[in-house]
Amino acid sequence: xxxxxxxxxxxxxxxxxxxxxxxxxxxxxxxxxxxxxxxxxxxxxxxxxxxxxxxxxxxxxxxxxxxxxxxxxxxxxxxxxxxxxxxxxxxxxxxxxxxxxxxxxxxxxxxxxxxxxxxxxxxxxxxxxxxxxxxxxxxxxxxxxxxxxxxxxxxxxxxxxxxxxxxxxxxxxxxxxxxxxxxxxxxxxxxxxxxxxxxxxxxxxxxxxxxxxxxxxxxxxxxxxxxxxxxxxxxxxxxxxxxxxxxxxxxxxxxxxxxxxxxxxxxxxxxxxxxxxxxx
Amino acid sequence: xxxxxxxxxxxxxxxxxxxxxxxxxxxxxxxxxxxxxxxxxxxxxxxxxxxxxxxxxxxxxxxxxxxxxxxxxxxxxxxxxxxxxxxxxxxxxxxxxxxxxxxxxxxxxxxxxxxxxxxxxxxxxxxxxxxxxxxxxxxxxxxxxxxxxxxxxxxxxxxxxxxxxxxxxxxxxxxxxxxxxxxxxxxxxxxxxxxxxxxxxxxxxxxxxxxxxxxxxxxxxxxxxxxxxxxxxxxxxxxxxxxxxxxxxxxxxxxxxxxxxx
Numbered sequence: 001x002x003x004x005x006x007x008x009x010x011x012x013x014x015x016x017x018x019x020x021x022x023x024x025x026x027x028x029x030x031x032x033x034x035x036x037x038x039x040x041x042x043x044x045x046x047x048x049x050x051x052x053x054x055x056x057x058x059x060x061x062x063x064x065x066x067x068x069x070x071x072x073x074x075x076x077x078x079x080x081x082x083x084x085x086x087x088x089x090x091x092x093x094x095x096x097x098x099x100x101x102x103x104x105x106x107x108x109x110x111x112x113x114x115x116x117x118x119x120x121x122x123x124x125x126x127x128x129x130x131x132x133x134x135x136x137x138x139x140x141x142x143x144x145x146x147x148x149x150x151x152x153x154x155x156x157x158x159x160x161x162x163x164x165x166x167x168x169x170x171x172x173x174x175x176x177x178x179x180x181x182x183x184x185x186x187x188x189x190x191x192x193x194x195x196x197x198x199x200x201x202x203x204x205x206x207x208x209x210x211x212x213x214x215x216x217x218x219x220x221x222x223x224x225x226x227x228x229x230x231x232x233x234x235x236x237x238x239x240x241x242x243x244x245x246x247x248x249x250x251x252x253x254x255x256x257x258x259x260x261x262x263x264x265x266x267x268x269x270x271x272x273x274x275x276x277x278x279x280x
Numbered sequence: 281x282x283x284x285x286x287x288x289x290x291x292x293x294x295x296x297x298x299x300x301x302x303x304x305x306x307x308x309x310x311x312x313x314x315x316x317x318x319x320x321x322x323x324x325x326x327x328x329x330x331x332x333x334x335x336x337x338x339x340x341x342x343x344x345x346x347x348x349x350x351x352x353x354x355x356x357x358x359x360x361x362x363x364x365x366x367x368x369x370x371x372x373x374x375x376x377x378x379x380x381x382x383x384x385x386x387x388x389x390x391x392x393x394x395x396x397x398x399x400x401x402x403x404x405x406x407x408x409x410x411x412x413x414x415x416x417x418x419x420x421x422x423x424x425x426x427x428x429x430x431x432x433x434x435x436x437x438x439x440x441x442x443x444x445x446x447x448x449x450x451x452x453x454x455x456x457x458x459x460x461x462x463x464x465x466x467x468x469x470x471x472x473x474x475x476x477x478x479x480x481x482x483x484x485x486x487x488x489x490x491x492x493x494x495x496x497x498x499x500x501x502x503x504x505x506x507x508x509x510x511x512x513x514x515x516x517x518x519x520x521x522x523x524x525x526x527x528x529x530x531x532x533x534x535x536x537x538x539x540x541x542x
Contacts, residue, residue: 085443102444109440113458113535122454123444151537169444 014270038063038173038205039084042094046229051235053079054229063172065205068216071226072259077209080226081177084207101173102166106130106181108158110150110165117146120165136168137161140194160194167198174199176208180215192218197242213255214268217248233258319376323505331505332512340494348479348490349534350519355414356475360468362415363422370423371430371460372452384423392417393481400485410482417478421470428458429463462536465529472521476514 039061046054054076061067071077082088083095085103110119121133137146140160150158159179166174176195180188196219199206210216216223217237225233235255239247253265293299305325311317312324319327335341366384369376390411399409432457441455483492490512498506 045318082439087439087443103440105436105440109436111437111441111455111458113461113533114454122441123446123450149535149537151535165444 016021036063037061038065038098039207040094040096041083044083044090044093044095046076046083046088052196052229057229057231059224059231061205061207062175063205066199066206066219067208068214068220069207069209069226070211070216070223070225070255071209071258072211075226076229077226078177079229081175081209084173085175098172100167100171101175102171103175103177104159104162104166104179106178108150108153108162110153110158110161112150115146115165116142116148116150116153116161118202119150119161120168122165124168132168136164139167139198154187155183156191159183159191163194163198164228167202170202171194171204174204174206176206176210178209178211181211188215195219213259214248215253216255217244217251223255225255227258319504320502321504323503323508327505328508328512331503332509335506335509341509341513344490344494348483348492349517351410351477351482351490352414352475355411355478356418356471358411358415359418359475360422360471363419363471364426364464364469366419366462367423367426367430371427372456377427381427384420388420392478396481396485405486410479410487413482414475414478418471418475421474422464422467425463425467425470426460429460429467432463433459457518461532465525465532468528469522469525472525473518476518476521479517480514 037060039059041057041059042057044054044057045052057080059080069077069080075190081103083090084095084097085101111122112117114122117130117133117137121129124132134143134146137143137160140163142157142160142164145153145157145161148157150161153161162179180191182190190226192215208219210217217259218241219234221232222238223235223237224231233255235251237244237251250264253263256263308317308322309325312322312327317324323331332341350455370380370384371377395416396409396413399412403409403412437450437455437459441451445452455485480492483490484496487496489492491513495507495510498504498510
């Protein structure tokens with residue numbers, strides 16, 4: 001059974017890829033017996049005081065799966081990501097995340113007092129730490145910035161460094177916390193391409209938190225929408241990357257609807273055209 | 281030289297930051313030569329320079345300067361060490377903060393100079409009370425700035441480092457201490473200037489050598505030229521200390537963008 005077929009079997013999928021299509025890029029190879037998921041949360045809840053941030057949430061992420069998590073500010077995205085990153089205590093909860101995981105934050109969070117390669121090598125054990133760090137930096141296209149100070153990097157370079165720092169750990173789970181939100185539009189395109197290339201090569205399971213519906217549709221296998229701590233929508237994108245233009249129109253409008261934005265079907269160029277003052 | 285060139289030269293002199301100090305020196309010299317400023321009030325700049333050279337040649341100044349410098353350095357070393365240790369203890373643990381910080385705040389309310397009678401009772405009038413005074417006074421700026429520096433480390437950087445599996449010891453070494461270093465150096469700079477002030481005060485306590493001794497002696501003989509020489513030396517020590525910290529900063533904080541671009 002080929003991978004595309006297995007993807008098209010799940011609920012909520014649409015536009016199954018034609019059977020005769022050649023496979024241009026590798027897609028997630030799911031073993032016939034469903035592999036144990038990389039991330040597994042059951043009935044996960046979190047509250048700060050009387051404030052319930054996340055309510056009875058179930059989440060599975062398969063090995064090598066790219067999941068995008070959409071949600072408005074305050075929907076609980078960051079809390080969920082912190083949990084998966086192991087930054088919050090999860091005692092007494094049914095939470096399983098792999099030990100090998102890495103985070104890329106929106107603000108690259110490089111240590112300004114360590115040169116770029118030392119930031120990438122941070123926490124690596126073994127004598128070959130420097131060689132591994134440099135190889136990772138070469139992979140993200142920063143061979144010429146190995147010895148630079150982080151505060152001299154451009155926004156895109158800083159995020160490339162943060163990506164290298166995550167990938168050098170060969171994580172089973174890669175967490176991306178709005179990693180491209182602070183970049184300019186052109187740099188963002190390049191970073192999207194880089195992330196795709198790296199994901200195809202290394203195949204970590206990915207959870208990407210984002211506000212950007214188009215980004216989610218372009219990169220992810222599956223899109224989740226979180227609202228007030230509850231997953232209110234799940235869309236699996238069966239169309240191959242590179243062939244998603246047709247399916248974007250309705251999906252975009254649906255996802256925006258879940259996020260409380262009433263947009264007609266279509267791409268961004270048309271979606272905002274007919275809004276009257278007071279409606280926005 | 282044409283009139284125009286003359287004019288621009290004059291303008292440049294007026295704009296130079298050296299103009300007013302040099303003018304003051306010239307007036308001072310003029311006042312001394314004309315008898316307007318008697319030598320017992322203030323020696324002429326030329327006489328001060330002469331005395332300075334004579335004191336250097338005779339070895340009187342270098343010998344006493346070395347003694348004063350030793351006192352300041354020794355006291356500073358003790359003060360900074362204790363300040364760093366207490367700052368680390370209070371900064372890195374809540375229990376340490378609870379134990380140390382109240383004592384330091386109490387200490388802060390007591391002017392160190394007021395402690396000198398007590399120190400003389402305890403340690404006599406030898407080197408010990410002088411060094412103790414300097415150590416006691418220089419401890420606090422280092423402590424306070426290091427403590428605040430540690431607590432001010434960006435929690436987002438700590439989160440990131442923790443997410444990459446750093447343990448507590450590695451967090452302190454790779455994130456907290458480098459993050460607190462700029463504050464520590466600010467504290468060190470304060471401590472250096474305080475050390476010089478306390479050196480002057482401490483050397484008024486019955487010193488038998490050192491710059492303070494030279495000044496006290498000169499006062500008794502109304503040698504205003506020697507007093508001015510010693511004041512100049514104090515100023516040079518202060519400048520030197522500041523320069524030393526700048527040098528440390530340039531090396532230790534090389535990652536800061538203003539220094540990176542310079």
